[in-house]
Amino acid sequence: MPSASQSHHYDIHVFCCINERAPGHPRGSCSARGSQALQAYMKAQGKALALGSRVRINKSGCLERCELGPAMVIYPEGVWYTYNSEADIDEILQCHVLGGERVERLLLEPGQTRPRATEPRRLTLLVADVSLTAPAVKRFVLRSLDGSDLPAYPAGAHIDLFTESGLRRSYSLAGDPADRRQYVLGVRREEDSRGGSSWVFDQLSANSEVTASVPRSSFALAADATMHTLIAGGIGITPILAMGHELKARPEDYHLHYCTPNEVETPFLEEVRSVFGPKVTFHHDDGNPANGLDVQALLADSVPGQHIYVCGPAGLVESARLHSSHWSEETFHSELFALEPVTDELPNEAFDVFLSRQKITLSVPPERSILEVVRDAGLDVETSCEDGLCSCCRTRLLGGEADHRDHVLSSAEKLANESIMICVSRATDGETLILDL
Numbered sequence: 001m002p003s004a005s006q007s008h009h010y011d012i013h014v015f016c017c018i019n020e021r022a023p024g025h026p027r028g029s030c031s032a033r034g035s036q037a038l039q040a041y042m043k044a045q046g047k048a049l050a051l052g053s054r055v056r057i058n059k060s061g062c063l064e065r066c067e068l069g070p071a072m073v074i075y076p077e078g079v080w081y082t083y084n085s086e087a088d089i090d091e092i093l094q095c096h097v098l099g100g101e102r103v104e105r106l107l108l109e110p111g112q113t114r115p116r117a118t119e120p121r122r123l124t125l126l127v128a129d130v131s132l133t134a135p136a137v138k139r140f141v142l143r144s145l146d147g148s149d150l151p152a153y154p155a156g157a158h159i160d161l162f163t164e165s166g167l168r169r170s171y172s173l174a175g176d177p178a179d180r181r182q183y184v185l186g187v188r189r190e191e192d193s194r195g196g197s198s199w200v201f202d203q204l205s206a207n208s209e210v211t212a213s214v215p216r217s218s219f220a221l222a223a224d225a226t227m228h229t230l231i232a233g234g235i236g237i238t239p240i241l242a243m244g245h246e247l248k249a250r251p252e253d254y255h256l257h258y259c260t261p262n263e264v265e266t267p268f269l270e271e272v273r274s275v276f277g278p279k280v281t282f283h284h285d286d287g288n289p290a291n292g293l294d295v296q297a298l299l300a301d302s303v304p305g306q307h308i309y310v311c312g313p314a315g316l317v318e319s320a321r322l323h324s325s326h327w328s329e330e331t332f333h334s335e336l337f338a339l340e341p342v343t344d345e346l347p348n349e350a351f352d353v354f355l356s357r358q359k360i361t362l363s364v365p366p367e368r369s370i371l372e373v374v375r376d377a378g379l380d381v382e383t384s385c386e387d388g389l390c391s392c393c394r395t396r397l398l399g400g401e402a403d404h405r406d407h408v409l410s411s412a413e414k415l416a417n418e419s420i421m422i423c424v425s426r427a428t429d430g431e432t433l434i435l436d437l
């Protein structure tokens with residue numbers, strides 16, 4: 001076990017057990033419960049949060065809390081945690097590492113033999129201001145009820161809002177990440193809203209309260225880039241705007257290409273002008289994409305050190321992905337804001353899933369998703385988009401080969417086959433999937 005003396009070079013030193021034991025071992029192991037992927041996630045998030053060299057996130061051998069694992073210990077205080085998901089990791093980073101608090105629900109106390117209830121932390125936020133920033137797009141400013149600082153976040157992060165009817169919707173944070181007093185969101189009222197965006201748009205007014213998750217990041221600026229090329233389409237400007245704030249304080253060069261039909265239909269127009277100054281080019285196509293940004297020409301030359309960030313509708317993201325196929329995969333970062341119905345056209349076969357914690361096997365018929373079948377079995381699984389866009393339903397995959405149909409995992413992550421979006425993805429032919437549920 002690591003000792004406190006090993007940590008004196010760092011302000012905070014995290015050890016995550018990645019010990020592996022043979023399947024069926026009576027004590028189990030942290031690795032079998034997904035600790036390797038979660039440790040890698042924590043390390044990547046630490047980088048995205050710019051924690052710096054005074055915070056170290058290491059792998060460790062068995063910490064002798066196997067039955068309650070995955071286990072981690074954080075020095076110098078020697079605080080122990082158990083964790084199960086990326087949301088748990090985010091909360092430990094936000095509250096313990098950045099905020100100096102304890103995540104009570106995840107604490108592992110000496111002598112503890114049973115896990116605690118692990119409901120993720122929720123924030124109750126005050127709607128401090130609402131304004132229309134474009135037709136059908138509102139800008140929301142959210143603050144804490146007592147005026148205290150909100151959990152920190154890196155540019156590109158999002159929070160989830162919970163509607164009165166229990167729906168969960170993800171919205172990117174568009175403000176300055178250095179400003180801990182408030183979160184700024186942009187919400188477009190979707191015409192085919194299933195009750196999420198319409199509730200936020202119609203019901204949330206100044207002085208109302210709303211429940212939110214802590215921030216999560218899956219679309220961050222690369223730490224090693226020398227040039228950042230940002231492409232935003234419509235409401236996809238929100239995470240890019242936060243990136244603009246962050247890039248102003250960084251030495252690398254950057255430029256934004258912002259695609260909208262015209263000035264009137266350009267969300268956050270004045271803020272974008274103010275944050276990016278001469279480093280933005282507006283592309284107004286008057287509703288005809290042929291008149292808009294020439295993505296192919298923009299991405300024709302792959303330049304060492306240059307990274308591309310694209311956020312917007314599927315057509316824009318797919319076009320950028322297509323025309324950057326000669327760039328290395330690590331330099332392409334994207335987030336979708338709307339989906340075209342491609343997954344419906346894929347053929348579906350029936351398959352089985354084994355839920356390793358429940359120790360039950362469920363059959364997934366061709367016309368149903370894993371998510372629907374799991375819910376029918378009485379499990380409470382958190383979701384947001386249910387379209388494979390947001391990663392909210394990401395579940396650890398312990399066995400079997402998945403047919404990944406989401407728009408979140410990178411090609412490398414799909415190949416690694418360690419997690420699955422159960423709202424859209426399925427099994428490849430004849431496979432039984434083993435899920436950490």
Ligand code: FES
Nearest residue numbers: 017030063065066
């Ligand atoms: S296997 Fe992780 S604590 Fe023992």
Ligand code: FES
Nearest residue numbers: 384386391393423
């Ligand atoms: S709920 Fe969004 S990816 Fe599954």
